[in-house]
Amino acid sequence: MVRVSRPPGAARCRLLLPVLVLLLCGHIAAVAGHKSGSAxxxxxxxxxxxxxxxxxxxxxxxxxxxxxxxxxxxxxxxxxxxxxxxxxxxxxxxxxxxxxxxxxxxxxxxxxxxxxxxxxxxxxxxEHREKEEEEESRPSFSPDELKRAMKRMKEDLDPDLNPDLNPADPDPNPDHQDSAASRFRPLEELKQDMAELDLLVETDVQIMGRLLQQLNGSAATTEQRLSLLLELEYLVHQVDNAQTLCSMGGLDLILGGLNSSDFRLQESSAFVLGSALSSNPVVQVKAVESGALQTLLTTLVTAQPLHVKKKVLFALAALLRQFPYAQQHFVSHGGLQVLAELFQQDGGGILRTRIVTMLYDLITEKELMFQAGLDPVTDPAHEERRRQYSRVSLQGELGEKGWCSLVPQLLQSSEHDHREKALRALIAMAPACSDQYRLQPWLLDSLLALRLQYQDLVHSEMILGEENSYFSEIVELIDTLHVKLR
Incomplete structure (x- = not known):
């Protein structure tokens, strides 16, 4: 019998093998935990x-x-x-x-x-416990409860399902009628309850009547009158209120304020008048019939502070816009001469810009009237307006009254807005003033200098990634006027 002897280290290896396996598993777990980026x-x-x-x-x-x-x-x-x-x-x-x-x-x-x-x-x-208690106290609804609530809301708002919402079809059921009447109270009862609470409910008409009565009273001080005029200015922005003001005789009181010796009352009165006239043809007609045009021109001629003249110009522009009848009387009563004197007296350019803008608006609205082909069926007054505009010779009067040399002076302003308004007005006046433009050599030189300046500004904006800028529009206006001067 042959005996095979084992090597002396075989038993030791057999004992070390499980230990090595445990160490290897521990190493793998340690590496995995290290790579997770967190502990x-x-x-x-x-x-x-x-x-x-x-x-x-x-x-x-x-x-x-x-x-x-x-x-x-x-x-x-x-x-x-x-x-x-x-x-x-x-x-x-x-x-x-x-x-x-x-x-x-x-x-x-x-x-x-x-x-x-x-x-x-x-x-x-x-704080956390209070917040959690509030959240727990909020009522929670199941989806079925929400659906039933929505269904009831639709039924309450449907006239076919709720007879109380359909007054055209009287409900024969008296119970339904009683329930509808119980939900609404008569107006007289509401007024009585408010009177008991010492609450005064006034309509705009009642308020204006009270303000005019106080304004016309002799006991009112200057400060009170200024406060009353401020409240009136707020109300007359509405078309109906402005017309009601005229029917109450308030227009005469406002024009009387323009003749006051107190500059503050003149300014406030002009402000109210301009707000009432804005886009309100009915008030425009009544103002012309009451002599508002002559009063405004007289106020501009007399020595007034700058802030008063600004408000008067505002009222004058509101009276003339879209009203050819008033424009005709303005030209025939020397309105352009009054504005020319005011233009020359203004050194700051604020009034100049307002005057030039107003003249530009009057020229362009007449041109648009004759260019627009409105259907006489839908606008039966179109032919009458064309006839009235044809009587206003504003372009010819501007050339005769020296405006062809006055408006270019606004180009010397350092404000971009003033220059833009001047360029637009010069282009609109070109049909009547082109010959006089050519007699002013400094005008062409000024246009060339302005063009170089605004081209540099446009180039700077293009570097910054801005296109179609405000300065590029001014360059286009300069080019358009330069073409008309050739």
Whole structure:
């Protein structure tokens, strides 16, 4: 019998094999945990490590990573909802938020969202408990309950299903009629209840009547009159209120305020008049019949502060726009001469710009009237308006009254808006002023200089990526006027 002897180290290898397998598994688990980018921290809520009641969380890349062993006795930091300073050597619970204070150089810690969410009630602040109690007290409805409620709402709003909502078909059921009457109260009862509460309910007509009565009273002081005019200005923006003001005789009171010796009353009265005239043909006609045009021109001729003349120009422009009859009387009564004197007296350019803008609007609205081919069936007054506009010789009067040399002076202003208004007016006046433009050699030189200036501005905006800018529009206006001067 042959005996085979085993090598002396075979038994030892057989014992070491399980140990190597356990070490390999531990190494693989350690490598996997290192690559996860986070560490698991298990901290007992009472400050110890481990235990039965634990809070678990992960600390992200922006948070401090602390790994606490089961046999280590560390000083565990207990964060709250507020940022607190972390001392060196202190461990952190999982999920805590950590930041570095750049001013102090210290790390600060507070509870993370998950920690706040799963904190026990005894650790939560009164604010959190109050918020949770409010959320719990809110009523919750099931989907079926919501569907039934929506169905009832539709039935209540449907006239076919709810007879109270259909007054055209009287319901023979007296119960339905009683229920409808019980939900609404008569107007007289409401007025009586308001009177008992000492509440005064006034319509706009009643308010304007009261304001005009107080304005016409001799006991009212200047400050009171200014306050009354301010309230009237707010009301007359509505077309109906402005017409009611005229029927009450308020227009005469406003025109009387323009003749006042107090500049503040003149300004406020002109403001009210301009607001009432704006886009209101009925008031425009009554104002011309009451002599408002002569009053406004007289106010512009007399020595007045700048702020008064601005409001008077506003009222004059509101009276003339879209009203050829008033424009005809304006030209025939020397309105262009009054504006020319005002233009020459204004050194700041504010009144000049307003005057030039008004003249431009009057020229263009007449041109648009003759260009528009409105159907006489849909607009029977179109032919009458064309006939009235044909009587207004505004272009010829502008050339005769020296406006062909006055408007170009506005180009010398440093304001882009003033130059734009002047260029548009010069182009509109070109049919009557082109010959006089050529007699002013400085005008062509000024246009060339302005073109170079605005081309540089356009080039600068193109570098910044801006296209179709405001300055490019001014260059186009300069080119258009330059063509008309050739």
């Amino acid at each position: 698991l921290t298990v901290v007992n809520t009472d400050g110890g490590v481990g235990g039965d009641e634990e809070e678990e969380g992960t600390v992200g890349d922006e948070e401090e990573e602390e790994t606490v062993g089961a046999d280590e006795d560390l000083d565990v930091f207990q964060p709250t909802e507020q940022w607190q300073t972390l001392k060196p050597g202190q461990a952190l619970p999982a999920g805590s938020h950590v930041r570095l204070n750049l001013q102090t150089g210290q790390r600060e810690v507070k509870l993370g969202e998950e920690q706040l969410k799963y904190r026990t009630p005894e650790h939560r602040t009164p």
